[in-house]
Amino acid sequence: MFKDHFKKMSITATSMIIFALTASTALSIFYLITKSSIEESDAKAKRIFLNQVIPADLYENNLAKDTISIEPSPFLGNKKNIDVYRAKKNNQVIAVIIEAVAPDGYSGEIKTLVGIDQDDKILGVRVISHKETPGLGDYIEIEKSQWIKNFNLTSLDKVNEKQWAVKKDGGDFDYVSGATITPRAIVKSTYKCLLYTKENKKRLFAS
Amino acid sequence: MSDIKKIALDGFWKQNPGTVQLLGLCPTLAVTTSAINGFSLGIATAIVMAASNASVSPIRKFIPSEIRVPIFILIIASLVTIIDFSIHAYIHPLYKALGIFIPLIVTNCIVLARVESFAAKNETTPSFFDGLFMGLGLALVLALLGGMREFFGKGTLFSGIDLIFGPSTSNLVIHFFSDYNGFLLAILPPGAFVGLACLIALKNRIETR
Numbered sequence: 001m002f003k004d005h006f007k008k009m010s011i012t013a014t015s016m017i018i019f020a021l022t023a024s025t026a027l028s029i030f031y032l033i034t035k036s037s038i039e040e041s042d043a044k045a046k047r048i049f050l051n052q053v054i055p056a057d058l059y060e061n062n063l064a065k066d067t068i069s070i071e072p073s074p075f076l077g078n079k080k081n082i083d084v085y086r087a088k089k090n091n092q093v094i095a096v097i098i099e100a101v102a103p104d105g106y107s108g109e110i111k112t113l114v115g116i117d118q119d120d121k122i123l124g125v126r127v128i129s130h131k132e133t134p135g136l137g138d139y140i141e142i143e144k145s146q147w148i149k150n151f152n153l154t155s156l157d158k159v160n161e162k163q164w165a166v167k168k169d170g171g172d173f174d175y176v177s178g179a180t181i182t183p184r185a186i187v188k189s190t191y192k193c194l195l196y197t198k199e200n201k202k203r204l205f206a207s
Numbered sequence: 208m209s210d211i212k213k214i215a216l217d218g219f220w221k222q223n224p225g226t227v228q229l230l231g232l233c234p235t236l237a238v239t240t241s242a243i244n245g246f247s248l249g250i251a252t253a254i255v256m257a258a259s260n261a262s263v264s265p266i267r268k269f270i271p272s273e274i275r276v277p278i279f280i281l282i283i284a285s286l287v288t289i290i291d292f293s294i295h296a297y298i299h300p301l302y303k304a305l306g307i308f309i310p311l312i313v314t315n316c317i318v319l320a321r322v323e324s325f326a327a328k329n330e331t332t333p334s335f336f337d338g339l340f341m342g343l344g345l346a347l348v349l350a351l352l353g354g355m356r357e358f359f360g361k362g363t364l365f366s367g368i369d370l371i372f373g374p375s376t377s378n379l380v381i382h383f384f385s386d387y388n389g390f391l392l393a394i395l396p397p398g399a400f401v402g403l404a405c406l407i408a409l410k411n412r413i414e415t416r
Contacts, residue, residue, distance in 0.1 A: 012274050015278075016277070020281065023282065027285055027289065030288075034292040034296035037296035038296045041296060041299040045303075136395070143303075144367075177391070178391050178394075178395070
């Protein structure tokens, strides 16, 4: 009786192990095959955004290579060191691109690239990753709507502290009704990113 | 050949996963905010279903029946991950558009249902076609529902087509009204329920005639 059960269990366990091993082998192989292409296409997507955040005719260096590493800051919401891209002309840093993380999106983090010039003015903001509701909260993507361009040329001087909010909260920024949490999170993270740049200006713009 | 014809008819009409079996409602309700979104997730699901049916069927005799469900899920999950990797690596625009929905295909019970009820009992070729046609039938419903919700919710059709088929197709987007404020209910989840109910009612009506 016991022997029969044991035999059956061994067969079940063995086949489960074999299937698990086969599946993990297949996954590892595919991971290795696609790894470099995935990294490449991610980097390519990021490069396109870098050029949208700061117009390409403003600088002459290779943005992706001219970076400084900054440590975690509550202003930026980053948990690890991140790279700040620096745009240079005549060896002067004329603008920086900082990755800001808004932790309070409707569903999880929203990562943006914020381009700020030496007068503390925003040159452009682009969303690089988010998990907002498709068809509702995704108007923050440049492919879906022009909303994100509202940030262009704003600054701490031009828009005072209270106006760094969506219109519903008495601020300056438009939103789509039914999806207020998403723009609220981005407005906040962009504002904090400007504060960070102001605090750390010397370091970020040192040539 | 007539077998495959019957399988196709089942997938598209008689046993349509979206309107008859009512399995796989999670993506049906969540993703169908536009015709293109629904259609692309439907196609991705069809690929997974064809692949999972075709890979379970030849090894069905080696799978102990007590643990068949975990093994099915293991196979489906691996296939989905492989497809996810491939889309991420080679078709980045599509990856951006479908992003988080691809991993969700694993939890779509229609995939497991077809493996369990068809592939585990039939030969490889019919199983492959069963997965394919059931998936395409679902894609059809998702595209229709997405089109309906997009039309009522945003007043457009085929928006986002350029993300899938390249920038040259962006002029295929149809704007029906020049100044449409949108009908939010159609875009939100309740709109999906109402829309699906209308589709099912329409199908039943055609059938009773």
